[in-house]
Amino acid sequence: MGHDIRDLVKKSRSYRRFHEDQRITRETLAGLVDTARFCPCSRNRQPLRYIITTDPEKTADISACLSFALDLPDWGGPVVGERPAGYITIVTEGECTPFTAYDIGIAAQTIMLAAAEQGIGGCMFGSIRKPRLRSVLGFPERYEVHLVLAFGYQAEEVVLEPVGPDGNTTYWRDACGIHHVPKRSLEEVLIGDEQQHPAGDRNPGLGERVCN
Numbered sequence: 464m465g466h467d468i469r470d471l472v473k474k475s476r477s478y479r480r481f482h483e484d485q486r487i488t489r490e491t492l493a494g495l496v497d498t499a500r501f502c503p504c505s506r507n508r509q510p511l512r513y514i515i516t517t518d519p520e521k522t523a524d525i526s527a528c529l530s531f532a533l534d535l536p537d538w539g540g541p542v543v544g545e546r547p548a549g550y551i552t553i554v555t556e557g558e559c560t561p562f563t564a565y566d567i568g569i570a571a572q573t574i575m576l577a578a579a580e581q582g583i584g585g586c587m588f589g590s591i592r593k594p595r596l597r598s599v600l601g602f603p604e605r606y607e608v609h610l611v612l613a614f615g616y617q618a619e620e621v622v623l624e625p626v627g628p629d630g631n632t633t634y635w636r637d638a639c640g641i642h643h644v645p646k647r648s649l650e651e652v653l654i655g656d657e658q659q660h661p662a663g664d665r666n667p668g669l670g671e672r673v674c675n
């Protein structure tokens with residue numbers, strides 16, 4: 464397909480409404496995990512394990528374990544027919560360190576990008592009713608659940624917006640059902656002395672030294 468990485472990152476939005484009847488195969492999701500296997504991780508310990516779910520009854524049960532779009536309080540989540548068609552649940556076995564959260568984030572975004580490259584939409588879920596999910600998936604106690612990744616062919620449009628002058632970053636849905644996601648500008652996210660100097664201006668940033 465050949466995507467530019469910037470275009471792929473911009474395309475990889477959080478989708479929460481799908482064509483539930485357009486199923487995703489286990490092989491497709493296993494392929495995404497197969498890409499994430501090569502991700503960097505703290506001390507190369509590779510503590511992450513993945514549970515794939517594509518069975519329609521089970522994916523429906525998992526949907527009921529998740530909180531969809533807490534910042535859209537008037538929306539109760541996807542209805543039957545628009546729920547995700549597949550899930551990857553990220554778990555760990557054994558002790559987690561503060562770095563495990565980074566490992567999970569890196570793997571999760573890699574999976575989302577690999578899905579987007581194939582035209583598959585998705586969303587990460589950190590708000591999980593974990594005891595309920597545990598009973599749906601039926602995995603042993605020694606695994607700890609961290610993040611659930613939902614997948615499907617998206618049935619909604621998501622557009623990026625600049626953050627307005629009020630600085631509000633809350634996403635919203637308009638009257639046509641289009642989901643809008645404000646993102647901060649480059650100027651806002653770049654901090655420090657060098658930000659004041661245009662690219663190519665060799666003035667050093669804070670604490671930097673110039674060696675002639």
Ligand SMILES: Cc1cc2nc3c(=O)[nH]c(=O)nc-3n(C[C@H](O)[C@H](O)[C@H](O)COP(=O)(O)O)c2cc1C
Nearest residue numbers: 475476477530531532533586587588589590634644
């Ligand atoms: C670690 C993490 C946890 C998230 N958990 C949830 C969640 O529980 N429910 C949900 O609807 N969206 C969740 N999201 C999706 C975010 O709401 C979404 O990334 C954000 O609104 C920005 O939209 P975008 O992904 O299209 O840029 C999560 C995203 C991340 C990175």
